[in-house]
Amino acid sequence: MSVLPFQAVPNGPLLRARGVTIEYPAGDAIVRATHDVSFDVWRGDRFVLLGPSGCGKSTLLKAVGGFIAPCAGSLELDGRAIAGPGRDRIVVFQEFDQLAPWKTVRQNVMFPLLAGKTPKREAEARALHWIEKVGLSRFVDAYPHTLSGGMKARVAIARALAMQPEILLMDEPFAALDALTRRRMHEELQVLWDEVRFTMLFVTHSIEEALVVGSRILLLSPHPGRVRAEINSHQFGLHSAGGAEFQAAAERIHGLLFGAEAAVPQRARAVRS
Numbered sequence: 394m395s396v397l398p399f400q401a402v403p404n405g406p407l408l409r410a411r412g413v414t415i416e417y418p419a420g421d422a423i424v425r426a427t428h429d430v431s432f433d434v435w436r437g438d439r440f441v442l443l444g445p446s447g448c449g450k451s452t453l454l455k456a457v458g459g460f461i462a463p464c465a466g467s468l469e470l471d472g473r474a475i476a477g478p479g480r481d482r483i484v485v486f487q488e489f490d491q492l493a494p495w496k497t498v499r500q501n502v503m504f505p506l507l508a509g510k511t512p513k514r515e516a517e518a519r520a521l522h523w524i525e526k527v528g529l530s531r532f533v534d535a536y537p538h539t540l541s542g543g544m545k546a547r548v549a550i551a552r553a554l555a556m557q558p559e560i561l562l563m564d565e566p567f568a569a570l571d572a573l574t575r576r577r578m579h580e581e582l583q584v585l586w587d588e589v590r591f592t593m594l595f596v597t598h599s600i601e602e603a604l605v606v607g608s609r610i611l612l613l614s615p616h617p618g619r620v621r622a623e624i625n626s627h628q629f630g631l632h633s634a635g636g637a638e639f640q641a642a643a644e645r646i647h648g649l650l651f652g653a654e655a656a657v658p659q660r661a662r663a664v665r666s
């Protein structure tokens with residue numbers, strides 16, 4: 394009798410959210426920000442949380458960051474429950490004023506590495522590597538106030554990636570940029586991802602941005618935030634933006650979020666593209 398070859402159990406998702414309900418105290422009352430939200434993020438995913446303002450996107454991202462805890466459900470990173478903030482999850486916010494104004498680009502990127510006890514020489518080498526990757530080598534000694542919004546965004550991304558997180562958490566990182574700069578950032582993010590294949594959880598309220606940036610999109614509706622549907626979008630990117638298929642996908646998502654289908658969550662939830 395032959396022995397069956399040993400088969401490794403396939404690795405599970407990097408991030409597993411199950412039935413996540415999050416509430417905030419609001420005076421005597423309670424605001425339910427998300428209700429029973431489940432999703433999986435696999436390594437290398439560009440996973441987007443998409444929905445209108447108030448659907449709990451930032452709340453979910455903060456919970457993945459470990460800054461707030463769900464009141465029901467579970468969040469696991471690589472099979473371990475998320476119990477607090479950690480260096481394996483780095484957040485990039487919309488406010489690039491998260492850069493320290495009194496530090497240069499190089500010092501800003503080095504700072505969290507040094508805080509994490511990375512030796513100075515290694516921190517500097519890693520910082521310069523990532524500053525180069527985002528095209529800012531000429532600006533290593535510049536201070537944030539001398540940089541454009543797009544350049545600050547790139548510093549924030551370099552700083553996050555230099556930390557080599559398991560997952561990069563981005564909360565509407567380009568929302569404050571003008572349309573042309575935002576488009577440029579989408580291109581650069583795509584180039585970086587093609588090269589590094591990092592895992593990203595990206596929050597936006599823009600259907601077009603979700604299609605351009607994401608490989609998978611979780612559609613959320615507000616009050617409280619619930620899952621409407623999950624969509625594959627890896628076939629779309631900047632190259633297809635504006636094309637007929639892209640427009641059709643955008644309209645379909647709009648319908649799922651706001652149209653008649655949105656009133657029938659059970660049916661919409663089963664939809665996969």
Ligand SMILES: Nc1ncnc2c1ncn2[C@@H]1O[C@H](COP(=O)(O)OP(=O)(O)O)[C@@H](O)[C@H]1O
Nearest residue numbers: 417419424426445446447448449450451452453
């Ligand atoms: N700190 C807070 N205290 C009370 N309610 C909050 C707090 N933060 C968010 N909320 C409420 O939770 C819901 C989801 O908010 P949020 O996660 O910021 O949504 P989004 O990022 O999708 O716009 C909203 O109804 C919002 O008013």
Ligand SMILES: [Mg+2]
Nearest residue numbers: 450451452564
């Ligand atoms: Mg938000």
